[in-house]
Amino acid sequence: MSIAHLLEDFKLQPDDSKLHLLDEDALEEQRLAAFEQGYSAGxxxxxxxxxxxxxxxxxxxxxxxxxxxxxxxxxxxxxxxxLEPMFQSLVDVVLPETLNRGFAARLVEQLCEMAQEQINQPMQIFVPEGRVAEVEALLPQDLSSSTRVREHAALEPGRARLQVGTSQRELDCSSLLTSIAAAFDAYVFEAKKALANE
Structure with a gap:
């Protein structure tokens, strides 16, 4: 049995014989339009x-x-x-030793400044126990002879009191060290916190 009846027939039928043929100009226009459309899409x-x-x-x-x-x-x-261990040793060891060594020099500097303000007034320096000789050795020779260095048991290491006439001044190197240590601790805390949040 044949299957021809199932397939579509593409032969020209007598009533479909109207073919539209294009002339050369119309064909060229169609080609240009198709090219333009393709070019635009591209x-x-x-x-x-x-x-x-x-x-x-x-x-x-x-x-x-x-x-x-x-x-x-x-x-x-x-x-x-x-770098934390290095900074910690700076705060714990180096800075205290540096402040300790510069303590007497700082006292003398403050005393000279006060002496210029109150000329010919008696001068007294109150220092912690065991620091009298060190401070006396640094006193300039041209200071008045009424300069006295005395121990004061209530003063903590790194602190001193200066008195020239009626003017008094306190020197506290230990609070400077404490504030430096606190700033360092805060920095390390923030750095650790930032690293933990990553």
Whole structure:
């Protein structure tokens, strides 16, 4: 049995014989219109692809910059924390020794400044126990002979009291050291907190 009856017949039927033939000019116009349409579609595709590419590059650049920023901050924080033992020894050992060595010199400097304000007035320096000889050795020879250095049991190390006439001044190197230590502790705390939040 044949299956020809199932297939469509594409032969020209006598009533469908109206073929429309184009002349050369009409055919050229159709070709140009098709070219323009294809060119426009291609141009739009190229512009769209370029915008997508630009957007993708911008996103990748933003991510890369963000990663670099994060990496830099993390590296800076880690470096700061690795220096913590050195900074801790500076605060605990070096600064106290430096302040201790400069204590007598600072007293003399303050005393000279006060003496200029109140000329020919008796001068007294009250220092912690055990510091009298060190301070006396640093006193300038041209100070008036009425300068006296006395121990005061209530004064803590790093503190002193100066008196010239009626003017008094206190010197407290230990509070400076305490404030430096507190600032260092706050910095280390913030650095550790920033590293923990990453």
């Amino acid at each position: 141009w739009e595709d190229a512009v769209q692809a370029q915008e997508q590419s630009r957007g993708r590059v911008s996103d990748e650049l933003a991510r890369s910059l963000e990663d670099m920023s994060f990496t830099y901050q993390e590296a800076t924080t880690r470096m700061s924390l690795s």
